[in-house]
Amino acid sequence: MIHQYKNNGYNIVLDVCSGSVHVVDDLCYDIIEMYEGKSQDEIVAAIRSKYGELYTEKDILEACEDIEELKKEGQLFTEDVYKDIIIDHKKRKTVVKALCLHIAHDCNLACKYCFADEGEYHGQKRELMSLEVGKKALDFLIENSGNRVNLEVDFFGGEPLMNFDVVKELVAYGRSREKEAGKNFRFTLTTNGMLLNDEVIDFCNREISNVVLSLDGRKEVNDLMRPSRNGKGSYDIIVPKFKKFVESRGDKSYYVRGTFTRNNLDFTEDFKHMADLGFKEISIEPVVSPDESEYAIREEDIEKICQEYDKLAVDIIDRHKKGKPVTFFHYMLDLTGGPCVYKRLSGCGSGTEYLAVTPTGELYPCHQFVGNEEFKLGDIYNGIQKNDLVDEFKMCNVYAKEKCKDCYARFYCSGGAANSYQFHNSILDAYDIGCELQRKRIECAIMIKAALAELEEGE
Amino acid sequence: MKRIKTLTNKTLGCGECQTCTVGNQSCN
Numbered sequence: 001m002i003h004q005y006k007n008n009g010y011n012i013v014l015d016v017c018s019g020s021v022h023v024v025d026d027l028c029y030d031i032i033e034m035y036e037g038k039s040q041d042e043i044v045a046a047i048r049s050k051y052g053e054l055y056t057e058k059d060i061l062e063a064c065e066d067i068e069e070l071k072k073e074g075q076l077f078t079e080d081v082y083k084d085i086i087i088d089h090k091k092r093k094t095v096v097k098a099l100c101l102h103i104a105h106d107c108n109l110a111c112k113y114c115f116a117d118e119g120e121y122h123g124q125k126r127e128l129m130s131l132e133v134g135k136k137a138l139d140f141l142i143e144n145s146g147n148r149v150n151l152e153v154d155f156f157g158g159e160p161l162m163n164f165d166v167v168k169e170l171v172a173y174g175r176s177r178e179k180e181a182g183k184n185f186r187f188t189l190t191t192n193g194m195l196l197n198d199e200v201i202d203f204c205n206r207e208i209s210n211v212v213l214s215l216d217g218r219k220e221v222n223d224l225m226r227p228s229r230n231g232k233g234s235y236d237i238i239v240p241k242f243k244k245f246v247e248s249r250g251d252k253s254y255y256v257r258g259t260f261t262r263n264n265l266d267f268t269e270d271f272k273h274m275a276d277l278g279f280k281e282i283s284i285e286p287v288v289s290p291d292e293s294e295y296a297i298r299e300e301d302i303e304k305i306c307q308e309y310d311k312l313a314v315d316i317i318d319r320h321k322k323g324k325p326v327t328f329f330h331y332m333l334d335l336t337g338g339p340c341v342y343k344r345l346s347g348c349g350s351g352t353e354y355l356a357v358t359p360t361g362e363l364y365p366c367h368q369f370v371g372n373e374e375f376k377l378g379d380i381y382n383g384i385q386k387n388d389l390v391d392e393f394k395m396c397n398v399y400a401k402e403k404c405k406d407c408y409a410r411f412y413c414s415g416g417a418a419n420s421y422q423f424h425n426s427i428l429d430a431y432d433i434g435c436e437l438q439r440k441r442i443e444c445a446i447m448i449k450a451a452l453a454e455l456e457e458g459e
Numbered sequence: 460m461k462r463i464k465t466l467t468n469k470t471l472g473c474g475e476c477q478t479c480t481v482g483n484q485s486c487n
Contacts, residue, residue, distance in 0.1 A: 024463045186477070335467040340473075453464075
């Protein structure tokens, strides 16, 4: 399967099933487009008809030879050898290796788009996770992780720093169990920044592998959607704290992460604003919200958003040229390594190797399902009760999803979120707008690779 | 220019890699 497209002056050809990526001239681009369906004579005639005398017959035949050579080498028109190998997902034994720990179902902001319903998660009451529940959750993770060594715990909410003492004690507890259990804990934390102080910063720089700092971009954009409980914006409080935190972070990972909505479809300006503030690791994602909300992304917005992704890609290349590179999370694509095929095809792991734990110890497939009783899988005291539901999540792989199995992005996207349920009432469907945007981001990410490769050649 | 520049060729589980897209994750 071939996916080819033009972007920012580059003709890009992706050989989907081998992962090969080629940048080609106009002649090869057109020949590849018709290569499988036409004879060589027909190709020559079609090219001559389109370009007149621009290319000689010798040029065209040589290009055909180059293409045939790549095909023989398994770098073009490669067959899909994976769909039959991966088919038996349901029988695979899965272990838990990551928990999203809802350390606080409470929040000091009142963000309008919050899928956690300001920390209350749709009817769950405001509460903080106790140390006892947290310890039991870590025990559950260790006991259910089989022979996995690397375990991950994300402190999430609500606002995790509203329960900072328990966060600290749980990290200490996890570290105390690492050696005897033969495990390595990787702790991560997401925060809105309101409670960031020197003690929190020191702790995070010692113990937290990746910190996600929530900021939507420009002051007016951020404050419209992320007010505090008294209605005032959060920008002026959090930006100085984030800057201080990032300056102290050294080489440890962080992301300043924003959400864009229908109110700021020009989100490249927010990216630029955050980059100009000195943040070098940035993520901006489209809002996930019910269709009827006034800020929800609509189908009619897709074209504008795709143009915006193009602008963002060009800005990233420019910053690279100026020697001040900034990372945009969804444009990170490891073309030379990346995860193995098994990982690429088996999806995000929600409901199987990744579970969310509520403050009372209930288990859900991931943070986006918390509060939806239908998806409560069990609890940390009695383990998984709904194994049939876990089996359904095991099947969340790209070849089980009709919309994904022939999609050119399937080896980079892995089927997206199981939470397409919110839009299609099936975890085996795909969220259409999300898919469109994901495909566009992958196209831009590959184009950036082409541009940076050209830059390196020129140096 | 050369007609075809190959950026990468044929790039395509121990379960130890990081979990929460996967295309931008790294591998063992």
